[in-house]
Amino acid sequence: MIGIEGGVTGAFAVVGFILVQAIALYVAYGWLESIVETIRSDKVN
Amino acid sequence: MEILGLSLPLLALFVSFGFMVGVLFGFFGMGGSFLITPTLLILDYPASVAIGSGLAFYFGTSVIAVLKHYDIGQVDYKLGAILFVVLSVGIELGSRLVFALEALGIAELVTGIAYIVLLAGIGALFLRRAYNLEDDGNDADDADDADDSDDENPAIGQKIQSYNVPPMISLTSGGRASVWTISGAGGGVGLVSGLIGVGGGFIRMPAIHYLIGTPLTAAVGTSLFAGLFSGAFGTFTYGMSGSVDLTVVSLLLVGSALGAKIGSAATTIVEENDVIVYFGLMMVFASIGIALSELSDWLGTGSLEVVSVFLLVGSSFFVAAMILYQVVQQTGSDESHAQTTLDGGD
Numbered sequence: 034m035i036g037i038e039g040g041v042t043g044a045f046a047v048v049g050f051i052l053v054q055a056i057a058l059y060v061a062y063g064w065l066e067s068i069v070e071t072i073r074s075d076k077v078n
Numbered sequence: 079m080e081i082l083g084l085s086l087p088l089l090a091l092f093v094s095f096g097f098m099v100g101v102l103f104g105f106f107g108m109g110g111s112f113l114i115t116p117t118l119l120i121l122d123y124p125a126s127v128a129i130g131s132g133l134a135f136y137f138g139t140s141v142i143a144v145l146k147h148y149d150i151g152q153v154d155y156k157l158g159a160i161l162f163v164v165l166s167v168g169i170e171l172g173s174r175l176v177f178a179l180e181a182l183g184i185a186e187l188v189t190g191i192a193y194i195v196l197l198a199g200i201g202a203l204f205l206r207r208a209y210n211l212e213d214d215g216n217d218a219d220d221a222d223d224a225d226d227s228d229d230e231n232p233a234i235g236q237k238i239q240s241y242n243v244p245p246m247i248s249l250t251s252g253g254r255a256s257v258w259t260i261s262g263a264g265g266g267v268g269l270v271s272g273l274i275g276v277g278g279g280f281i282r283m284p285a286i287h288y289l290i291g292t293p294l295t296a297a298v299g300t301s302l303f304a305g306l307f308s309g310a311f312g313t314f315t316y317g318m319s320g321s322v323d324l325t326v327v328s329l330l331l332v333g334s335a336l337g338a339k340i341g342s343a344a345t346t347i348v349e350e351n352d353v354i355v356y357f358g359l360m361m362v363f364a365s366i367g368i369a370l371s372e373l374s375d376w377l378g379t380g381s382l383e384v385v386s387v388f389l390l391v392g393s394s395f396f397v398a399a400m401i402l403y404q405v406v407q408q409t410g411s412d413e414s415h416a417q418t419t420l421d422g423g424d
């Protein structure tokens with residue numbers, strides 16, 4: 034198992050890591066979606 | 079060959095399982111963490127790690143859901159703040175109970191049994207809904223009556239709402255609720271979340287609506303608001319003991335975030351009523367899968383483990399694949415229809 038060792042610092046690190054990853058994924062997939070939309074609308078036109 | 083401490087097949091399983099859970103989450107609007115913890119349990123992760131990682135996954139999906147609905151709409155912030163406190167107390171108690179059960183060596187068994195009951199219950203509710211929908215379709219005249227009865231608060235909800243034990247607080251949406259009712263409902267949901275590692279949105283939202291009396295639209299927003307913070311608290315609590323496997327959570331989130339986008343887009347193409355029966359069956363199969371896993375542990379034989387993983391993971395793959403298949407089919411027929419129309423126009 035790869036985790037962060039416990040303790041208050043470790044727990045904050047876990048919460049922070051997941052928070053940052055979720056925001057990054059949201060932004061990345063948002064970009065991906067807009068790229069797909071652009072390609073699709075270009076194809077239709 | 080291992081990457082980040084996981085074999086390649088396991089790595090692919092987590093990403094693809096996350097994707098399928100994401101499709102289901104995006105389509106049915108449920109968090110899906112109740113599929114993650116039992117899967118990790120079946121894969122022989124310790125109960126505390128399975129629960130901690132399930133809660134961390136729920137927290138990640140909540141962040142994405144809140145970002146998506148950052149204008150949450152109707153949120154009762156006062157109620158949300160009280161709920162966050164009592165949910166957190168419940169989660170803390172639940173997690174302490176897990177560690178105590180782990181010390182007694184029965185944490186996996188208790189969690190497993192709780193999941194068998196929970197998934198079978200949710201499955202039965204969805205199958206009932208599918209059956210009612212079919213009934214409504216057969217008898218269109220009764221449809222409106224059935225919808226009305228769905229919105230009615232059950233007798234127990236009305237009874238609980240009628241208790242006016244002080245202190246009372248005013249709800250933003252109008253009406254008043256006893257702090258004791260809020261504490262009981264929120265604390266109970268928190269305890270279940272901390273004990274079995276689910277986000278609890280599927281019980282939190284009905285509890286806010288039926289027991290506290292918040293209108294449905296405000297209940298959804300308030301549930302999301304309270305759920306985000308309680309998810310963070312649950313992750314923190316299990317993170318304190320190093321019981322969150324970040325590799326597993328990260329892989330699941332990578333797949334889930336993409337799947338959720340596709341799943342929510344699919345709601346505009348595929349009718350929920352067409353696949354709801356499969357979702358109910360999936361829950362029942364998942365419940366049987368966990369029961370077989372527990373039986374396998376009890377008998378001391380590993381042969382049933384394969385069947386239980388197949389039932390739990392395979393059934394969710396099947397339902398997600400059904401949704402994707404219908405999306406492809408509908409999109410294909412729409413495009414050919416558009417082509418025919420264009421040709422006809424020429």
